[in-house]
Amino acid sequence: MSTQPFTIEDLKRILLEGSGAAxxxxxxxxxxxxxxxxxxxxxxxxxxxxxxxERTYGIxxxxxxxxDATTPRALVGAxxxxxxxxxxx
Amino acid sequence: MTTSVVITGLGVAAPNGLGKxxxxxxTREGRSGIGPLTRFDGSGYxxxxxxxxxxxxxxxxxxxxxxxxxxxxxxxxxxxTDWALADAGIKPQEAEGxxxxxxxxxxxxxxxxxxxxxxxxxSKGSQHVSAYQSFAWxxxxxxxxxxxxxxxxxxxxxxxxDQAGGLDAVAHARRQIRKGTGMIVSGSIDASVCPWGWVAxxxxxxxxxxEDPARAYLPFDPRAAGHVAGEGGAMLILxxxxxxxxxxxxxxxxxxxxxATFDPKPGSGAEPGLRKAIELALADAGxxxxxxDVVFAxxxxxxxxxxxxxxxxxxxxxxxxxxxxxxxxxTGRLYSGAAPLDxxxxxxxxxxxxxxxxxxxxxxxALGLDLVTGDARPARVNTALVLARGHGGFNSAVLLxxxxxx
Numbered sequence: 001m002s003t004q005p006f007t008i009e010d011l012k013r014i015l016l017e018g019s020g021a022a023x024x025x026x027x028x029x030x031x032x033x034x035x036x037x038x039x040x041x042x043x044x045x046x047x048x049x050x051x052x053x054e055r056t057y058g059i060x061x062x063x064x065x066x067x068d069a070t071t072p073r074a075l076v077g078a079x080x081x082x083x084x085x086x087x088x089x
Numbered sequence: 090m091t092t093s094v095v096i097t098g099l100g101v102a103a104p105n106g107l108g109k110x111x112x113x114x115x116t117r118e119g120r121s122g123i124g125p126l127t128r129f130d131g132s133g134y135x136x137x138x139x140x141x142x143x144x145x146x147x148x149x150x151x152x153x154x155x156x157x158x159x160x161x162x163x164x165x166x167x168x169x170t171d172w173a174l175a176d177a178g179i180k181p182q183e184a185e186g187x188x189x190x191x192x193x194x195x196x197x198x199x200x201x202x203x204x205x206x207x208x209x210x211x212s213k214g215s216q217h218v219s220a221y222q223s224f225a226w227x228x229x230x231x232x233x234x235x236x237x238x239x240x241x242x243x244x245x246x247x248x249x250x251d252q253a254g255g256l257d258a259v260a261h262a263r264r265q266i267r268k269g270t271g272m273i274v275s276g277s278i279d280a281s282v283c284p285w286g287w288v289a290x291x292x293x294x295x296x297x298x299x300e301d302p303a304r305a306y307l308p309f310d311p312r313a314a315g316h317v318a319g320e321g322g323a324m325l326i327l328x329x330x331x332x333x334x335x336x337x338x339x340x341x342x343x344x345x346x347x348x349a350t351f352d353p354k355p356g357s358g359a360e361p362g363l364r365k366a367i368e369l370a371l372a373d374a375g376x377x378x379x380x381x382d383v384v385f386a387x388x389x390x391x392x393x394x395x396x397x398x399x400x401x402x403x404x405x406x407x408x409x410x411x412x413x414x415x416x417x418x419x420t421g422r423l424y425s426g427a428a429p430l431d432x433x434x435x436x437x438x439x440x441x442x443x444x445x446x447x448x449x450x451x452x453x454x455a456l457g458l459d460l461v462t463g464d465a466r467p468a469r470v471n472t473a474l475v476l477a478r479g480h481g482g483f484n485s486a487v488l489l490x491x492x493x494x495x
Contacts, residue, residue, distance in 0.1 A: 019154065019157055020154040020155065020156050020157055051216060051220060
């Protein structure tokens, strides 16, 4: 359905690989607009996640983008902006 | 009057038994957990035997959120803590966070986790190092993770003094309880059976290179030639005695006395500090040497250190005057995990009226020790002294006593 190169499914996979999931959180529900904090992911988990995204997609995500993207929707959007800029450049 | 501090819960992860029941069954029957290394290929190393904790699958016990950020020692410690809390009948989520603390010991931190991340650093580059390496290797990580998992916001810390640290942590936990905290999770689990940890331990020059599991670790034996390294230990629940009694808890015993000393400068010829540590622990407990029923020895299996330990015991108690045992002959030396495991063993010995044996070793009669070998020895055990020495000069002693009633 998505034409975006980086999807919520990609993010879920990377979250699970790098940081696992909390006992009381089901990533298969609609998590797009939930805060990462409520999903059990702290700042270090997001650092690990961004580092895995950077490695996989060959991009660099700045700390400020990471700090502002407090939900999966925001992070997926930010990563796709990066990828679009790289493609245009 | 000083607050009496008691132990009300035990969580055990040992090479000869996962969980208190398995461990005690193996230990009283003299069953060893020492065998060939399986966690990595040991064929290229001089020491090829280890005491490895069997059958532990962290995924069965912990949420996947914790697995990418924990070393094996932390996983074992988290699960052993869960067991210890359950054994004590404590539900931490129902308790006040500031009333609970965590004080553990560590001798090397999360070596295996660190090894894997350093390998990635050198082979693939810094981008490939886990963000969790920032704490997963760290000495204090077990205290931190136990505290986070259980919402324990009271006094917390870690003691780093090699094998002696396991007793120093329990003593510090007792200190924090006397200052007013109701309950502290203490003890220690260590685990660095990985190539990097192995090389670090080999550097001590004290690892046995004997390849027969029945002859590799023989403390107090004329054939003693170093120790086998192991992983594991025990987590203990310490509480104010009054509080434990009020809630009707089962009390294993009281942490009645503690003493710690440091050895003199090497080569000075001065007496090692172990005797003084024993005397301090007895004095702290107000116990006479004749009242001690059993000594759990440090059991270095290095001839000079064995002699020093026998001398210290004989000077305080008299030759062959007190039963001595070293169940760690069945686990190998567990570094900071060893002494908490000995504390747990001593409490189980009190409960069952059995002193577990030291296995394989045939003690040198010249050392003058009444070492319990062969089968477990039936005995009334009201008072047990646990000794631990750390590489570099640390000596610690803890005296356990059946808790006074009322």
